[in-house]
Amino acid sequence: MRTYPCVLTIAGSDCSGGAGIQADIKAISALGAYAASAITAITVQNTLGVTGIHPVPPAYVKGQIEAVMDDIRPKAVKIGMINDAEIVRVIAESILKYHPEYVVFDPVMVSTSGCKLMEDEAIEAITTRLIPLASLITPNLSEAEILAGQKISTVEDMKQQAKEMLKLGCKGVLIKGGHLDGGLMCDVLQTATEEAPHLFTAPKVNSRNTHGTGCTLSSAIATFLALGEPMSVAVKKAKQYVYKGIESGKDVCIGGGHGPLNHFHSPVAMHIFDKNE
Incomplete structure (x- = not known):
C-alpha cells in the first residue's frame, strides 16, 4: 500500500501564519510530504513582532x-522554537525512544523583530540534551554566536565555527549567513563525515517579507531528507525553495511589518544558485 513520506514538526504556533508550525506545515506540504505537528508554545505575534509566549505543558508536548x-x-523530525528546559527534556527523551531517521533542529532563539524566544536555562538544555541527537542544526549568525560564544563576521569564521559546533555531538551544522555584509548570501554546511564544507551562495533579495524563512528552510531540509535526498542535496534544494519563495513573495503585502515568503510558488528555478564548492 502506498503512503506519504511523513515529517513531524515540533515547534511553536504563530497565529499570524508566517512562521513556526504554520510555516512548517505549508513548506512540508508544498514539497510533497505529509506534515504532522506537535506544538511547544502558543505565541501572540504578527508581522510586527512577538508580544507573548505561552508554553504548552511538557506532558502535552510529549503526548x-x-x-x-x-x-x-x-x-524525519524538524524541531523549532522551544523556550522551556523541561520541554527540551521531553523532546530529547522522545527522540531517544523512537529514533527517527533524521532530526533537523533549528535553534530559534531570537525572532526576526528581535524578541528573545528562549530562556537561558533552555539554551543550556538544548546544548547538552538536544543538539547531540541532531542530524543537522541550522543556526543563523546570531544563534551561532550564542552557541559558539564568540563573534562571527566572515565566511571563514563560519567555516571554523561550524567545525567547532560538531563537537557538541551533532552530525551536521548549517550556519546561515544571510546577515553578512555584502550583496551575496553564503551558508556553510559542515558534516561530520566530510573534511571540506559545502558553501551555498546566492544574491540577496531586497525584501521585507522574510518572516519565517528559518522555519521554512529547516522544514524544507527535513522534507527533502524524508524524500530520500542526501544531506548536501537536501540543503541545496531547500535553499532553492526558500530563495524562490522570498523572490516571488517580495512584492506581496501581508501586514505592516515583516511579511511571509510565498510557500506555494511555482517550481524552483534551479539555475539561480551557484554550484557547491
Missing part, C-alpha cells in the same frame, strides 16, 4: 509526539 510516532512514524 503529541508519542501520538504521532506510535501511529504515523515520521521519517
Whole structure:
C-alpha cells in the first residue's frame, strides 16, 4: 500500500501564519510530504513582532509526539522554537525512544523583530540534551554566536565555527549567513563525515517579507531528507525553495511589518544558485 513520506514538526504556533508550525506545515506540504505537528508554545505575534509566549505543558508536548510516532512514524523530525528546559527534556527523551531517521533542529532563539524566544536555562538544555541527537542544526549568525560564544563576521569564521559546533555531538551544522555584509548570501554546511564544507551562495533579495524563512528552510531540509535526498542535496534544494519563495513573495503585502515568503510558488528555478564548492 502506498503512503506519504511523513515529517513531524515540533515547534511553536504563530497565529499570524508566517512562521513556526504554520510555516512548517505549508513548506512540508508544498514539497510533497505529509506534515504532522506537535506544538511547544502558543505565541501572540504578527508581522510586527512577538508580544507573548505561552508554553504548552511538557506532558502535552510529549503526548503529541508519542501520538504521532506510535501511529504515523515520521521519517524525519524538524524541531523549532522551544523556550522551556523541561520541554527540551521531553523532546530529547522522545527522540531517544523512537529514533527517527533524521532530526533537523533549528535553534530559534531570537525572532526576526528581535524578541528573545528562549530562556537561558533552555539554551543550556538544548546544548547538552538536544543538539547531540541532531542530524543537522541550522543556526543563523546570531544563534551561532550564542552557541559558539564568540563573534562571527566572515565566511571563514563560519567555516571554523561550524567545525567547532560538531563537537557538541551533532552530525551536521548549517550556519546561515544571510546577515553578512555584502550583496551575496553564503551558508556553510559542515558534516561530520566530510573534511571540506559545502558553501551555498546566492544574491540577496531586497525584501521585507522574510518572516519565517528559518522555519521554512529547516522544514524544507527535513522534507527533502524524508524524500530520500542526501544531506548536501537536501540543503541545496531547500535553499532553492526558500530563495524562490522570498523572490516571488517580495512584492506581496501581508501586514505592516515583516511579511511571509510565498510557500506555494511555482517550481524552483534551479539555475539561480551557484554550484557547491
